[in-house]
Amino acid sequence: MIRLTGMYAHTLQRVTGLGLLLYLFLHVRTIHKLSEGPQAFDEALAFFRHPLFKLGEIALLAAVILHALNGIRITLLDLGHAHGRQASLFWRLTVGAGAVLFLAGAIPMFLFAILKVR
Amino acid sequence: MSSYGVRVARNQGGIGRGYQTFSVELEDRMTVLDALFAVQRDHDPSFTFRCACRVGMCGTCAVSINGIPRLACRTRASSLGAPEIVVAPLPNLPVLKDVAVSMEPFFEQWKRVTPGFRPKHPESKELAIVPASSQYMRMTGGKRDCITCGACFGACGVKATSGEYLGPAAINRALLRLADPRDEAVAPRMKALDSERAGVWRCHTQFNCTAVCPKGISLTDSIVWLKRAMLRRAPFEKLP
Ligand code: SF4
Numbered sequence: 001m002i003r004l005t006g007m008y009a010h011t012l013q014r015v016t017g018l019g020l021l022l023y024l025f026l027h028v029r030t031i032h033k034l035s036e037g038p039q040a041f042d043e044a045l046a047f048f049r050h051p052l053f054k055l056g057e058i059a060l061l062a063a064v065i066l067h068a069l070n071g072i073r074i075t076l077l078d079l080g081h082a083h084g085r086q087a088s089l090f091w092r093l094t095v096g097a098g099a100v101l102f103l104a105g106a107i108p109m110f111l112f113a114i115l116k117v118r
Numbered sequence: 119m120s121s122y123g124v125r126v127a128r129n130q131g132g133i134g135r136g137y138q139t140f141s142v143e144l145e146d147r148m149t150v151l152d153a154l155f156a157v158q159r160d161h162d163p164s165f166t167f168r169c170a171c172r173v174g175m176c177g178t179c180a181v182s183i184n185g186i187p188r189l190a191c192r193t194r195a196s197s198l199g200a201p202e203i204v205v206a207p208l209p210n211l212p213v214l215k216d217v218a219v220s221m222e223p224f225f226e227q228w229k230r231v232t233p234g235f236r237p238k239h240p241e242s243k244e245l246a247i248v249p250a251s252s253q254y255m256r257m258t259g260g261k262r263d264c265i266t267c268g269a270c271f272g273a274c275g276v277k278a279t280s281g282e283y284l285g286p287a288a289i290n291r292a293l294l295r296l297a298d299p300r301d302e303a304v305a306p307r308m309k310a311l312d313s314e315r316a317g318v319w320r321c322h323t324q325f326n327c328t329a330v331c332p333k334g335i336s337l338t339d340s341i342v343w344l345k346r347a348m349l350r351r352a353p354f355e356k357l358p
């Protein structure tokens with residue numbers, strides 16, 4: 001893969017997109033269990049109580065933020081704006097603002113998970 | 119003088135033979151093209167690469183340098199900031215020998231957009247003047263300098279997965295011809311550009327082409343401009 005900013009952005013958008021698709025599939029499948037009654041739903045939810053899924057939830061937050069912010073970047077570019085600044089848009093908007101938003105959400109999520117486990 | 123390890127791809131008869139490293143001494147202002155000449159002169163006269171003008175005008179010397187397509191004659195070795203210079207053939211094109219590629223697939227796509235001027239009034243003896251202040255000149259400023267080096271073609275991630283895709287340079291060429299008020303061949307160009315498998319819709323806005331173009335042409339801008347023009351069916355109203 002050619003190591004240029006636009007290519008990183010492109011790859012990130014695909015990887016997070018696939019991750020979100022996988023999440024969506026799991027989400028719909030779990031919700032669907034409701035139609036089989038409360039017990040089936042509770043059993044399905046119990047599967048996600050594993051600490052690994054807590055980390056997965058935090059990763060999901062990262063994927064949503066990166067995918068959404070880069071989506072805004074791509075929309076701006078498709079509308080013909082900021083072509084000369086596409087790389088700085090990626091580093092500042094997608095990565096920079098994305099990291100701030102991620103930390104704002106991930107720290108409470110992490111602390112809450114620890115407190116709850118205890 | 120600084121010492122560099124020049125790692126060059128070897129290829130014979132379309133078969134890759136790995137890389138070979140040669141030690142080369144270069145002065146500060148010397149380019150990667152000078153390094154390739156030094157390899158050929160001092161180490162292996164059979165080492166093959168292409169060049170012509172040596173001043174960034176002809177576009178012949180484009181190769182992949184440390185993973186990025188660039189003109190060898192316009193890339194100073196010292197600007198790479200590394201003691202090793204890795205030179206490989208341009209990606210997405212068939213290798214003829216060592217780092218020399220055939221530009222045939224590039225020009226095959228180029229031909230598909232009707233790249234030549236098709237005058238509206240071929241019989242007219244009057245000079246068709248396009249003033250510098252005209253919309254055409256303003257809109258195409260910075261897009262008219264293509265030297266058909268193929269760097270954008272080699273850097274394009276979509277081109278790597280689709281032999282049919284026109285590629286950035288051909289699309290930019292089509293835009294220049296379409297926007298020219300003296301030119302009349304709208305329909306064949308729009309047909310090529312609107313093709314689902316080969317046209318502008320294949321572009322994923324990766325910006326690799328724009329990032330590597332040695333002439334600083336904003337190719338992605340040309341492509342997205344055409345996408346929007348097609349959706350509006352304007353300003354090329356003559357489209358059937
Ligand atoms: S558009 Fe730029 S990179 Fe592409 S062929 Fe022309 S000069 Fe080379």
Ligand code: FES
Nearest residue numbers: 172174177179191
């Ligand atoms: S030799 Fe002509 S552009 Fe490099």
